[in-house]
Amino acid sequence: MWDIAYAAVVLFGAVSLIAEATRQFAKPIDISSHDRYPILRGVELSSLSTPNEYIRGYILYCLVYLAVYSGFLISTELFELLKATAEGVKVAGAGGQISLRDEIKNPLNTQGYGKPIFISAAIIFALSSGVFATVEGWVRGFAHRLAGIPRGVYRVITQLSRLDYPAISHSYQLVLTREFGTAVGALKVGEFEQPMIDEINNALVEIDLLAPPVVGQYSRKVWPRENVRALEHLIEKQKTSVAELRDALQALASNPAMIEEFHQLVLITRNNLQALFAVLFIRNQKIVLPSENNPTAKIINALREKKSNVTMQVLVGAILGTIILAIIASTILEILYHQYKLEDAPAFFVTFQAKHDIALRNSLAFVLKFTTMFMVAATLSTIARKSLIEMGHWPAFDPRRIPFQRYLVSSIFPAVAATLAYGAVEFLENFILVYIKTGTIITSGLISDLVRDTAGFALMTLGFGLLISFFVFVISDVHERISVYRTVLIGISFSILFLIWSFLTVSITYGSNQMLPYIVKDALNFFSFSFFFFVIFSILIELSEE
């Protein structure tokens, strides 16, 4: 089927889809009405992201369209293949399909040149029309989130929240803060109200520092005019809010009962200023500041400092250490297994020399697959947790209310992705092996055999993915509260759970053909990999604590 004409038709279908994706992607995203920063609603998409993030999101969005397109293109062949390999479905008779003379009658016919055009047009129509438009919106939002839109803004807001404002504001005049201090002196503040007073005070320090570069005259010196113009209506609105805050502060002295209302107003004004500052910063990261010796410059420089993601560093370190140790352990296990299989000792010495390369090859293949699975599950879990923290959907860990449900829901995507990644490496390894041995690239028989032989095991790897994700979430949440010994103990506990699941998996999926020593060898292989990873990760994350 794959001749030049068909390839051209497929390409045309893909190009038309990309054109549609380009049209759809720029539509504004929907900021949730319960978002902490509702001021961002209505801000253009390109304002909420850096150019890199925008391009990344656009590419991801196009890839989703192309993935759906590819899926439909191969759907009929895939369906027949899966149908043929499903358990209990046996077929007798000549194989293959009867090609129809009139291919137009069946546009999804595997032989039809019209199939790609039909699918492409159908996707465009479906995603534009009422029923599937919500699906398209979801896909667009998903692509935005994957690219970090508007997560980039939230990341900057989180960084702004963590800056040391008292140090930044040293010898700088904080007008609102000073006025509040004076007003508080006149109020009779009870001990239960002191935390609220402290929070108001801290928020006012931030407002004093963020207001001038956002709503004050100084903003014209900091940000390029054309970029500020795009947000003018929001900045004007915020200017009014700051003025209202000033008025409320002045009224506070004569009406102390308004303290709680004032508290809410201060927090909202602070959040909105953070959001606007973050958007302005995202759009103008490379600006040259008029002066380096003022609070705005200090804030911008602090935001520009690229702090590496500690958890990702720990993850990479753990994987590297695990790979080395796992190769050694797995090779030893393979050699011991082959030694166990031999019946007479003298023959062992001859066979060892012949088999040691097989042991190393087997262990490398195993380590490659498990490294992929662990990397995908742990990386996606780390990213998911970080983004949820930035969006305010990941509350601080409370040992009295361990969030099993949140961990489980957040683990699903990383676990599924890890399973797919494991399956992809398994397939690739077999295809390469078959090509090296026989010169054949891919046959449907090979795919059927692989699906039949490995599908069960691949599904059980979902359990591995869930365990890895749970581990990352738990350790990341609790390590700062507990000692290094307890952190390592948690790692060891997870590896024991991994061992149990490994035994279950190999016992169920390997079938009755495999002897017990083979099952034990593989289960120990899996366990050793997980043990090294969990323990090294636990140690490294403890060492990284400030």
Next chain:
Amino acid sequence: MHVAKNISLSLLVMACVLVAIMRPSHSADKTVDLVIGVRTDAAPFSYKRRSSSGGVLSRSSDGVLKRLGYDGYVVHICDRVLTELELQYRDRINFKVEVVNAEDRFSSLRSNRIDILCDPATITRNRVREFIASTPVYLSGITFASQPIGVFNEWGCRSIVGFVGKTTSQTMGVRRILEHGEWPRHSKEIRRYIDNQDTSTLKRPGCNGDSEKLGPTILAFKTHDELAAAFCDKKILYYVGDIEIVTRKIREIKDCKSRDASQTYTDERYAIFIKASDSDTGKAFFLLKFLEVLSMEIFNRDPLLLESFSETFPGYQASQKLETFYWSLFGRYPNDKGGKN
């Protein structure tokens, strides 16, 4: 006196004439022997059944072939027709069974050693020129089974392709498989072998050393039993044959591992072949009756072919091509409750 003598003489002559007229002819008395050729190695189409104790299984309701221990899709069809013939012409017909193999089945038909060939024989142009083919009874396809991947590394100079000789696997199957781009690593060697008439002069590339494991590129076997045994003993890399036979044979041998054998490369239309007798009109009559009854059973309300399929392949689905084949004959599919005609 003379009158009486004349009358007696006339009566005697008339009696002789009457006796001569009334005596039945030799052909009406003669019982016809119909010899059916069956296979022992072509399961699931034509093979010999064995019980677990080694005896032959049969039921009292079975036809002549099944009573003798033969079974299979084509045997089932033949048996039904033979049973009908037996019922209609019990005293005039006698059935005998001869075992044939792929190599001698058509020569046996040609030499009248057998009259009817009940095995999975593909309709080809050459065969229909010489013999009479029934309505097609099945649609299969040629496939190949491969050794597991781990074996490829140590294959050395053992034979590459094996098939049963004098079948369409030999004449057409290997070429079609090569045309589909299979066996790229060995295609040049295989093409050279099948194109070269004098295979004894061919040397296999890179195979001059280890004579123990050296085998010809292509090996032809007499029966599927020998071929399957050679495949499972790792003497050949690819086992070429009709898909149902290949998969059944490999499955019958314990611990025999293989890959592929899920895709077909040709369409093989099976028929029951008979050889018309030029001299024996009695036999020709019954051979014609065989074809007549076979047609009736095929196009019956409950088609014989579907019954054979259900009995031979329990729990199986017919492939799309086979379903279309059945539908084109009598408008029904296997496991279809209602009739469509």
